[in-house]
Amino acid sequence: MSTASKTPVTILTGFLGAGKTTLLNRILQEQHGQRIAVIENEFGETGIDGDLLIQGDEQIVEMNNGCICCTVRGDLVRILGELAQKQAAGQLRFDRVIIETTGLADPAPVAQTFFVEDAIYADYTLDAIITVVDAVHAMQQLDAHHEAQEQIGFADRILLSKTDLVAAEQVAQLQHRLMQINPRASIQPAHFGQTDLKQILDIDGFSLDAILAIEPDFLQDVAHSHDDEIRAFVFNTERPFDLAKLEVFLEAMIEIYGTQLLRYKGIVNAFNDPQRIVFQGVHMLMSGDHTTAWQAHEQRHSTLVFIGKDLPQARFEEGLQLCLV
Ligand SMILES: Nc1nc2c(ncn2[C@@H]2O[C@H](COP(=O)(O)OP(=O)(O)OP(=O)(O)O)[C@@H](O)[C@H]2O)c(=O)[nH]1
Numbered sequence: 532m533s534t535a536s537k538t539p540v541t542i543l544t545g546f547l548g549a550g551k552t553t554l555l556n557r558i559l560q561e562q563h564g565q566r567i568a569v570i571e572n573e574f575g576e577t578g579i580d581g582d583l584l585i586q587g588d589e590q591i592v593e594m595n596n597g598c599i600c601c602t603v604r605g606d607l608v609r610i611l612g613e614l615a616q617k618q619a620a621g622q623l624r625f626d627r628v629i630i631e632t633t634g635l636a637d638p639a640p641v642a643q644t645f646f647v648e649d650a651i652y653a654d655y656t657l658d659a660i661i662t663v664v665d666a667v668h669a670m671q672q673l674d675a676h677h678e679a680q681e682q683i684g685f686a687d688r689i690l691l692s693k694t695d696l697v698a699a700e701q702v703a704q705l706q707h708r709l710m711q712i713n714p715r716a717s718i719q720p721a722h723f724g725q726t727d728l729k730q731i732l733d734i735d736g737f738s739l740d741a742i743l744a745i746e747p748d749f750l751q752d753v754a755h756s757h758d759d760e761i762r763a764f765v766f767n768t769e770r771p772f773d774l775a776k777l778e779v780f781l782e783a784m785i786e787i788y789g790t791q792l793l794r795y796k797g798i799v800n801a802f803n804d805p806q807r808i809v810f811q812g813v814h815m816l817m818s819g820d821h822t823t824a825w826q827a828h829e830q831r832h833s834t835l836v837f838i839g840k841d842l843p844q845a846r847f848e849e850g851l852q853l854c855l856v
Pocket residue numbers: 545546547548549550551552553554580633634692693694695696721722723724
């Protein structure tokens with residue numbers, strides 16, 4: 532089945548109280564003409580957010596058996612399967628799915644579900660991971676909780692909530708820190724969930740065609756730098772890669788550092804190859820493919836981004852250098 536006929540899925544993550552439910556309500560109320568199936572995941576016996584959500588036409592499914600990332604991935608697969616079956620049988624109609632994860636959930640296993648489960652892969656395509664960040668508490672949460680950093684590391688888009696409660700200077704400092712953890716994700720405000728939906732739905736963050744836009748000078752300003760465990764580094768070069776060497780090198784690094792690598796993505800300029808190669812991955816699952824052709828007037832280049840925990844940047848860089856022609 533082509534991506535066009537698959538149902539896009541957005542994973543909504545963010546720390547406890549960041550404003551995920553507020554955003555979701557906003558999305559459900561907006562006149563976007565789309566029918567949305569929402570999967571809620573709550574800790575504990577009874578779901579609370581289900582009651583807080585304003586119910587419209589949407590189908591809301593709650594998973595209360597535990598954290599989405601550990602115990603209930605099977606449930607997620609089952610629920611997505613049931614939704615697809617009902618859709619096929621004409622009992623339900625929806626254009627997209629949003630999965631709201633609990634504040635502490637690690638989004639990786641949720642994202643990986645879409646790579647590894649054939650039944651899910653057939654019907655759904657992972658559109659993006661959206662992370663809501665609380666502008667009031669994020670600095671402290673990033674200091675104290677590894678999960679908060681991970682949620683930034685995985686994001687395709689970051690939404691800043693509660694910027695109305697802090698000074699512009701503090702927002703700027705936070706943005707800078709977020710960019711250091713994840714230079715891939717663009718950051719936009721979401722005042723009580725109010726944000727440009729075009730920037731968060733159908734953005735194809737997991738597509739291999741997605742543009743890899745990186746703020747060129749995000750690492751320049753070292754003031755206010757934090758000792759975050761999760762960090763990114765970018766490898767840029769205009770020299771072409773020997774593709775066979777690069778593949779062997781990346782596979783080896785993923786084998787060794789897969790658990791520490793949260794997200795990685797790159798555009799590769801391979802020697803004697805008329806087309807760009809784009810690859811991306813989550814932990815140990817990587818995929819890559821040829822995409823558009825380089826144009827004659829273009830400066831061919833490669834940009835590779837690695838986001839992870841305690842990654843040996845020098846080792847990556849030295850290895851990548853050795854893969855150049
Ligand atoms: N001032 C202000 N408050 C906000 C904003 N966005 C959300 N809130 C408030 O923050 C609180 C938490 O918002 P929720 O949407 O419940 O957060 P959540 O991420 O779903 O919370 P959990 O499900 O507990 O993790 C609520 O009281 C919201 O009204 C914002 O932009 N500005």
